[in-house]
Amino acid sequence: MEKILNKIIDNNRYLIKEGAVADYIPALLKANPNHIGICVMDVDGNIYKAGDYTEKFTIQSISKVMSLMLALIDNGEDQVFKKIDYEPTEEPFNTLFKLDFPHTIKPSNPMINSGAIVTTSLIKGEGEERFNRLLTLIRTVTENPNISYNEEVYLSEKETGNKNRAMAYLMKSRGFIEGDVEDILDTYFKQCSIEVTAVDIARIGLFIANRCKLSKGDRICDNKTASILTAIMATCGMYNFSGEYASTVGIPSKSGVGGGILGTIPYKMGIGVFSPALDQYGNSIAGYGIMADLSKELNLNIF
């Protein structure tokens, strides 16, 4: 298996040159574009790794899966989806304009920034408590107590995240979110700056594949939550590339502009891929190639 993973990595390395590391968050420009790593964990406890799986990167939008998990634990499905829709969008992850349409009453889905900001607002807690609860959940699910956030990336996002700020204030003015906007944004920027490795995100994928059960068998949330997270990842997780990705790869996945892709195959496996150069959608360009090859090689397409 490790031979297969190494071969897949090598076959996709050339793609790095066709992408670019995210630059709209200045601190992300420091990422080494040549890093490329993968970790696969199956429900039988096997763990396979190849390439730069020990390298840390910021979780970015992959955190949206975890904030949705916590918002669902805190509020239940009905309350969460009163405030955010379930529907994919053809707009990019940082789209804003539809939030001002007179008939719009909520963001399209929890995987685009506007929906994720609402999701974060639904996590229970005041000030720092929201972030700390999310970090605790991520440490629990990854079974890695050392996970923390990157202060430099957080401050960089906070300084330059004016479109996210615009979205949040627009949504506040239209009554889509409640609470202190700066507080909610602070949690959102911090959650995006949490540092993980391919191994950590594979573990999140495995946890969801195991219907929200930890390796020792403890259940953190219910089966329905696992279904919702998997469905939202499959339909919205790769932004406005989600339809093509579902067809070509067929693995419910979530990407982040840090270069990570988290994959989950129900009852089967969790996958973590990392390579920081991105394509036009903001998905890891080599990561996509790796997921496509892995899916073919191991026959993982769930559709």
Ligand SMILES: NC(=O)CC[C@H](N)C(=O)O
């Ligand atoms: N697509 C992403 O990973 C976006 C996350 C990033 N922190 C942002 O808000 O713009």
